[in-house]
Amino acid sequence: MPGVSVITTAAEKPYYAKRPHRKSRTGCRNCKARKVKCDEGRPACRTCTVRKEKCVYTVAATPKPASSPTTTASSSPSPGNEPGPDLALVATHVATVPQQPLFKPSGRDEIDMRLLWFYTTATYTSFSTSGVKERDVDVVLKVNVVQHAFANPFLMDCILALSAMHINWLGVRSMGISRSQEIYYRAKAFETYRKAVAAADPATYQALLVCSLLLCGLSTHLFRGDEAKPLAILDWMILWKGIGQIIEVIKLPALFRSGIAALVFRPDADLNASAQCLPAYLLFMLASIREGDPEYPLVQAYYCALLYLGSLYLELKNGISQLLLLRIVTFPTRLPNTFIDAARAKRPGALVILAHYLVFVKFRVGSCWWLDNISAHEIPSIYNFLGPEWERLLHVPMAALQLDNDRDVARLLLDDSSWDKPTSTVELAIRAAMEDIANDPEALKKKTMEYGLFDPHIAGSPV
Incomplete structure (x- = not known):
């Protein structure tokens, strides 16, 4: 199975050369026995996590303060990896990077947690349209969707597969996700999704809806690379229509109670x-x-x-x-x-x-x-x-x-060779002001105030 050989190598116990360090008086028993510095991570320190050993503390220690939420995208993507210059690519998608997960749920390994971290850092923005007031879904994608994923493994498989695909699309080599691993995760996501659809458990309907949406992005590998096939859009449309069919089954009240209704918002059409x-x-x-x-x-x-x-x-x-x-x-x-x-x-x-x-x-x-x-x-x-x-x-x-x-x-x-519409609120304000300023000396102030760019306490000019 693709990716198995990479995953199994993570089980090998690394050797750490001893080097000078300050004593850790509240470290775990294993680190004390090896006379190495313990990072005192909870519920298990990093060394015990990597070595897959049970981490036991002798005395209750005060938890270490959480890292600053303003950690940048150049931070290390996973324990033990040095930051690579290609992680700067992630900065184009997010301004800050949250702290990585500190635990591994049952049945998940370190690579899974690395991919989940990347989803909450960057990949969630793949379905974000936060510029639309009625569909500000960033919190839904980062919080509600992940909560559903922990309760529904098929949704978690889809999130991990999408993150693997995103990492390779960006070319973030320091994340250590190979193309074969991407294929492995994607195949697993489709397999577990099909089983969940066949089971048709009402308790999973909300997670199935989210999974259907994410699979529309995940399945676009059929348009690119060696896996591309002609007229793949004909199959792709079926996935999109499946979203509507699931909504019909769930019913709107239950959908709103689930906290994911904003994900399926569609603007009205005149x-x-x-x-x-x-x-x-x-x-x-x-x-x-x-x-x-x-x-x-x-x-x-x-x-x-x-x-x-x-x-x-x-x-x-x-x-x-x-x-x-x-x-x-x-x-x-x-x-x-x-x-x-x-x-x-x-x-x-x-x-x-x-x-x-x-x-x-x-x-x-x-x-x-x-x-x-x-x-x-x-x-x-x-x-x-x-x-x-x-x-x-x-x-x-x-x-x-x-x-x-x-x-x-x-x-x-x-069919308009003169079309040149701006694409941002700031540019809209500037262009509108420039069009009117010749005929109305007060036009600049009026337009910039209209777009929220004018400070009345600063005389005569936009901020």
């Missing part, structure tokens, strides 16, 4: 306004499907999917934001079952709509690293399947593959 934002050629594609065509019974499902696609165009007009990311991520959950069946049957109309959705997936918003390269893999797969005769309807998705700049992709989607 479908009438969305319809006005759709490209005319996509609507013409539907109008050209006549009675007798094999796709004619699917026109209504196609139109429903296009309306929700239009909500992405409508949101994009306001700028590239966390709300746009949330609409992109939740789009598959909006698709009617008839549309998904048509896509899985590889009906041309459904594939064309999916190709345009994949253009939005190109946007680099937030920390959804698991969306990376999906479009580059799937848009050519759709084009190759449909053939050159569909090139006219696939012109925009194919053109998007040549663009690396979010602004250029937005201009292509909106």
Whole structure:
């Protein structure tokens, strides 16, 4: 089994060279017998933990104060490892690093705890859209989800697998997680999840819902590397629709009591306004499907999917934001079952709509690293399947593959070469002020106060 050889080597008892140290008068018996300094960790010191020995203290000792919560991302990722320069990559995702777990639950080893620490440090942000007021889920992801994971091993397996995948995506070599270990953890996560679904224990429904969400990120390995396969998006959509089916089983009151309801929040869509934002050629594609065509019974499902696609165009007009990311991520959950069946049957109309959705997936918003390269893999797969005769309807998705700049992709989607919307509140305030300042001397103060950037005690200028 991949990863077994690495895990078993952790059982080897390390040799520590004796070196000068200050006496520890409250250390454990094992450290005293070896005459080595004990770090007095509770419930077991680090030396006994590594050597897998029972740690016993002779007298009650005052616990050591917890480390400062402002430890930076360059701190050591696990006991016994020196900090590596590649851990600086983690700093782009989190400002602070919490203290690592001090205990190992039954059935879990040191590598598991290292991966859990990385999840609470960095990987949880992979599903964070804290810029959306209705969905401030950071605490839910770091606290509630982990609580459910300790009670439901299949969710813990999914968290560890996602962390292993994230570590290798970032290239954090000092965490000591190999590619084979990543594959091992991922296979275990899917296996235990399937067993939990088959058992259908009502007590696990909340954990199953969270696990379904995390698996949508974990399963994106099918779009990259040696494991990639054409049109993997057709299977990926099934995972997203599974989230809605689990919600129907749980019922909303129980979902809110579980403390994880914010994870499945979907912003409302103004479908009438969305319809006005759709490209005319996509609507013409539907109008050209006549009675007798094999796709004619699917026109209504196609139109429903296009309306929700239009909500992405409508949101994009306001700028590239966390709300746009949330609409992109939740789009598959909006698709009617008839549309998904048509896509899985590889009906041309459904594939064309999916190709345009994949253009939005190109946007680099937030920390959804698991969306990376999906479009580059799937848009050519759709084009190759449909053939050159569909090139006219696939012109925009194919053109998007040549663009690396979010602004250029937005201009292509909106067919507006002058589009240049800001992406942050600060930039919005600055640009709005610059537009009005020529006609209104007080415009700068008005706009900066509107965005909360003006201090009335400092005369004349924004802070």
